[in-house]
Amino acid sequence: MFIPTQEAALPRQETQSIWRNRNFVLVLSGYTLSTFGNCFHSVALSLWILQSTGSARYMSAIMLIYIFTQLAFGTLAGTVVDRMDRRKLMWMADFIRGALVLGVALCVSVPHIPIAVVFVLTALIAVGGLFQSPALHASIVDIVGASKVQKAVGFINISDNTARISGLALGGAFVALFGGSVAIIVDACAFFLSALLVLACSRFSVSHSHSGQRERQTFWQDMKSGLHYIWRDSFIRSLVFLSPIVNTFFLASLMLVQVMAVKQWAATPVQFGLIEACIPSGYIIGAGIILLADAKMKRRGLWICFSMIAMSPVLVTLSLLSSAWPAIPLILLMGFLFSFCTMLSSIILRLKVSPEVQGRVFATLGSLSSVLPPVGIVAASFVADLKGPDLPLTASGIALLIISLLFVLFQKALRTFR
Structure with a gap:
């Protein structure tokens, strides 16, 4: 009779190299792309607000939108993440954010658009992020296995910082060369690519899939x-x-x-x-x-x-x-x-x-x-x-x-x- 070794008894993601883990590579690539593109968006939107209004109050309003959105919907979004297929939630959130970012690009390119429209779209983009981010972070253990968590988090943080540094460094030059609306479109494309990469993953919410065995609670x-x-x-x-x-x-x-x-x-x-x-x-x-x-x-x-x-x-x-x-x-x-x-x-x-x-x-x-x-x-x-x-x-x-x-x-x- 074959008796499995300890290694054979472990889930596959526990024993394979992290770079041979297809789901991790796809998710990390999508996350890095969307972070990089978001820096272009941030630079372009900040410049557009300052050039259009000349007011620092409108700049601070963007920050307040993210704060209040997080306060109002953060825990609610986290509960949705724990009740749904996290992979599905991630790609849906990225597709929706990509479409909303295209709306911001349109507002920036069309003269005399009320700034309130941009604020509403920004709030909706922030809400989308409330679903995608917890879904990503909560899925790491299922994607790579507990023994690879430290390595996975290390690569995610290094990729995040590298994408932000390079994105902010290149964002200003890109806006100067091609304009703010094109830079924001780059962010939308990054979200769409991220969604496609997550969509290409196989199911990775292993632990979450067993949650249906317990008694189902209300939201x-x-x-x-x-x-x-x-x-x-x-x-x-x-x-x-x-x-x-x-x-x-x-x-x-x-x-x-x-x-x-x-x-x-x-x-x-x-x-x-x-x-x-x-x-x-x-x-x-x-x-x-x-x-x-x-x-x-x-x-x-x-x-x-x-x-x-x-x-x-x-x-x-x-x-x-x-x-x-x-x-x-x-x-x-x-x-x-x-x-x-x-x-x-x-x-x-x-x-x-x-x-x-x-x-x-x-x-x-x-x-x-x-x-x-x-x-x-x-x-x-x-x-x-x-x-x-x-x-x-x-x-x-x-x-x-x-x-x-x-x-x-x-x-x-x-x-x-x-």
Whole structure:
């Protein structure tokens, strides 16, 4: 009688190379394309709004649309993700967003279109993203298997940052050469290609497909049970809040560093460009190390705790500097530490959270991540205008240290997670 070995007993995606996993390659390619195209859209729309209205208020309105959309529909979208075939939801969301983006391109190319129409289309595009993003994140374990999650998340984050850096760098030149409407059409084409790539995948929601075996709940019961799942488990709850909190301090501090670079360090254009490049560069270096370490990385919870604590003296030291050159390696280090905090917590969530509720968990995480950082940036800006940027930067470092120590002291499950 044939007795299967341990390797043979594992699902196929657990034993094969991640690059031989057709579903992962297709999903990653689609995600990278849509992220790259979205940068063209962002640059073109921002320029069009400023050129058409000359008002910074309309620029801030775009950000508020995304925040309020996430708040109003985030958990609802996450519940839909957990009740539907996630692959189907992903390609449908991308097709719909592609069609809506074509509508934005039309508005940009036709004179005297009311800006309210663009705002409505932007809100609908944001709603589409609320379904696609949690569906993608909740499907990673099913696509690659639990043993390949760290490697998959590493590649996704590196692809995301590379697409954003190159997309923003090329977006301005593309708009200057071909116009805003053509640049936005590029984004629509990227969404359509992403949808086709996901459509070409075989079914990958393996765990989710078994959810029908349990007693079917109503939509609202599912939504409440998802929130209850997050709230009753202190470890899951702390991880859901961890990334948005770190994001808040990180983005607020980054804004303060930019103010210091101009007002206090008198940074040259070369120095300012290096400062801007250091954050994504540091993040990619950190993501690459996590990717290479893969299963060899032990005590991932401790790595998160150490990275959060280490960011505090970096922020305080930046607030004490008087020139830009010594700040550049510290800013690179900040991006590096940030990658360990956010990537590893995302990996742990995928491993610890039941696949049937991952859509709701990642939707809630997305809602918090869309709300807390802008609030932190506004608060830091207000204090910086009154007292200068160095004081709130020091305060950010001290506050982050206190919060990090609280995580370390009261979250034993995080400290001991391997």
